Amino acid sequence: MNVFAELATVLAGLGLAVALLLLNAWRAWLFLFPASVRVEPEAPGDQMELPSELEPLAARLLALGFAALGSHEEKPRLRRATRSYDFAHPGERVFATLHLSPEGLPRLYFLTPLVSGGFVITAGYKRAAIDIPGLYRSGGLEEAPPERLLRAHLKRLEGLQPGGEFTWEGRVETGRSWYRGLGQKEIRRQNLAGVLWTVAAVAILASAFLGGKPPGG
Known part of the structure; x- marks a missing residue:
């Protein structure tokens, strides 16, 4: 191999390594330090500006009896913040959160913190199924409408005791607790x-x- 071909091979390898590092370093940091994710309030319910892609889901949540709480941002190190839009149904003891996927698709999940310090999470998209009795239940029903998703979430809450305050501040603190603990x-x-x-x-x-x-x- 002549010197120019060898140099080109080395440079190509270095370019690949740099690209892999830029794409994955934030994931490695998140793996090592999941509690480093910052969860911060962004705008109260009467001021949050929903992306148009999320408006149909928001309307269906309001029809189900949810009220808008506000938006919050979640920012891992080395990565741009993602914004979520939060709702709550205090009577059912459930938070609902809307956000856009990295591909720009609308996503919804329901979340209930528990007195035990655990959580129940039911997503309308693919999510790993986890069940720690009495402490943590997480899973997804892909493409399920909000009405069906809520029924599934309430079913999964049976026998468990919800905890916390179903307010904007309570939702932000629930997010922080998830990153610090069972999440x-x-x-x-x-x-x-x-x-x-x-x-x-x-x-x-x-x-x-x-x-x-x-x-x-």
């Missing part, structure tokens, strides 16, 4: 691949700069 295992499962790709990228860079054979050597 960490789920976050690590979701971001394990990011750790592996980050390690691979660092290994490529280390090999190139510390142990690589110089072109033409």
Whole structure:
């Protein structure tokens, strides 16, 4: 292999490593430090501006008896914040949260904190099924309408005692508690691949700069 071809190969490898690092470093950080995600209030219910894609779902939530609480942002390190729009049904003891997926698709999930310190989460999209008796139930019903999703959530709450305040402040604190506690295992499962790709990228860079054979050597 001539020197130019070898140099091109090395540069291509370095470019790939840098691209992998940029894409996955934030996931590796999230895997290692899930509690580092900042959950902050953004705008109260009478001031939050829903994206047009979420307006039909919001209307159906209001028809079900939910009231708008406000919006909040969740920001992992090394990543832009994502914005969520929160509603609550104090009578049923349920939060509803709307947000857009990375692909721009509307998403809805219901959330209830428990007196035990646990949570029940029912999403209208694919979500890993987790059941820790008396403490944590999480799962999804893909493309289920809000009415059916709410019925499923209430069914899953049977035998459990909801806790906390169903206010905007209560919703923000519930999000923080999830990242500090039971949500960490789920976050690590979701971001394990990011750790592996980050390690691979660092290994490529280390090999190139510390142990690589110089072109033409």
